[in-house]
Amino acid sequence: MSEIKIIDMKPETGEFKKEIIEGLKKNPKEINPKFFYDEKGSMLFEKITETKEYYPTRTERKILEDNIGEICTYFKEGSALFEYGSGGSKKTQIILNHCKQIKAYVPMDISISALQYSSHNIAAMYPSLNVVPMCVDYTKPFKIPFLDLEGNIIAIFLGSSIGNFEPETTSRFLQTCTEMLGPEDGVLVGVDLKKDKQVLEKAYNDSESITAEFNLNLIDRINREFRLNLDKSDFKHVAFYNEKKGRIEMHIEAGRDIILDLDGNKILLKKGERIHTENSYKYDIDEFTSLAVKNHLKVRKIWKDNNNYFALFLIGI
Numbered sequence: 242m243s244e245i246k247i248i249d250m251k252p253e254t255g256e257f258k259k260e261i262i263e264g265l266k267k268n269p270k271e272i273n274p275k276f277f278y279d280e281k282g283s284m285l286f287e288k289i290t291e292t293k294e295y296y297p298t299r300t301e302r303k304i305l306e307d308n309i310g311e312i313c314t315y316f317k318e319g320s321a322l323f324e325y326g327s328g329g330s331k332k333t334q335i336i337l338n339h340c341k342q343i344k345a346y347v348p349m350d351i352s353i354s355a356l357q358y359s360s361h362n363i364a365a366m367y368p369s370l371n372v373v374p375m376c377v378d379y380t381k382p383f384k385i386p387f388l389d390l391e392g393n394i395i396a397i398f399l400g401s402s403i404g405n406f407e408p409e410t411t412s413r414f415l416q417t418c419t420e421m422l423g424p425e426d427g428v429l430v431g432v433d434l435k436k437d438k439q440v441l442e443k444a445y446n447d448s449e450s451i452t453a454e455f456n457l458n459l460i461d462r463i464n465r466e467f468r469l470n471l472d473k474s475d476f477k478h479v480a481f482y483n484e485k486k487g488r489i490e491m492h493i494e495a496g497r498d499i500i501l502d503l504d505g506n507k508i509l510l511k512k513g514e515r516i517h518t519e520n521s522y523k524y525d526i527d528e529f530t531s532l533a534v535k536n537h538l539k540v541r542k543i544w545k546d547n548n549n550y551f552a553l554f555l556i557g558i
């Protein structure tokens with residue numbers, strides 16, 4: 242098996258630290274959810290997807306499986322599959338198993354460990370596929386690699402990761418994705434739909450507390466990056482559905498007054514104060530459609546599950 246080279250555009254640890262300090266100086270305090278995905282965080286996220294309460298992954302997988310024949314028709318001979326936030330590339334295999342026209346796969350992820358693992362795995366499973374992994378923070382502008390392609394490009398952004406963006410950023414993101422696209426190309430986006438509040442809240446408060454561990458893993462990351470010794474038991478995982486904003490919010494709540502010394506920047510966390518660590522926006526079909534249409538994009542196709550829990554949108558120009 243040939244060695245796979247990862248295109249490394251990963252942010253420096255200094256950049257990470259700078260962003261964390263900036264977020265914790267804000268009022269209210271925040272940490273961008275992309276910081277969840279260090280080695281342990283990526284592993285914990287995979288575990289979340291296997292809990293009985295976290296429905297998005299298995300629902301999306303079922304939609305992919307049930308409609309794979311039709312989805313494949315959008316890939317021309319010699320096409321490329323780009324993937325934002327490829328993680329473990331598990332659902333991607335449904336596509337790669339069926340769409341033999343795909344000749345190149347470009348997984349993009351912020352976690353180098355997830356990329357190393359998944360790209361070797363994929364390359365071993367599909368020996369004739371050109372695998373070009375990129376370690377990149379795709380929430381910022383970056384250059385895509387040049388691929389000598391015969392066919393079209395379909396980019397996929399699965400798992401409702403798009404829900405981490407503010408609605409305005411979502412529009413911009415779709416715009417940027419489609420800027421590299423031609424008339425034959427498309428972006429397949431997984432969108433978590435609005436539904437019963439209890440179902441939503443349980444998905445982010447699983448009974449095995451894996452989501453809590455995932456959220457509080459940020460404390461370990463801060464300890465490591467800033468050489469601190471914070472005690473995780475001083476912090477609490479909080480997740481709830483904010484109905485007005487249409488989003489799940491995750492926070493880390495301080496159980497007592499805590500002073501964080503971030504490279505000399507002293508930050509006080511009062512007892513009960515929260516650090517906002519994630520928004521996960523939920524959409525109606527119409528809301529998401531109008532986001533795309535407002536940006537002069539076309540919704541080519543929508544696939545859903547029977548419960549209307551989750552949708553896959555194929556967006557084109």
Ligand code: AVJ
Pocket residue numbers: 289297400401402403404405444445452455519520521
């Ligand atoms: C990877 C962003 C889609 O928002 O559901 C899972 C992350 N956070 N449990 C989501 C997550 C808590 C997940 N996304």
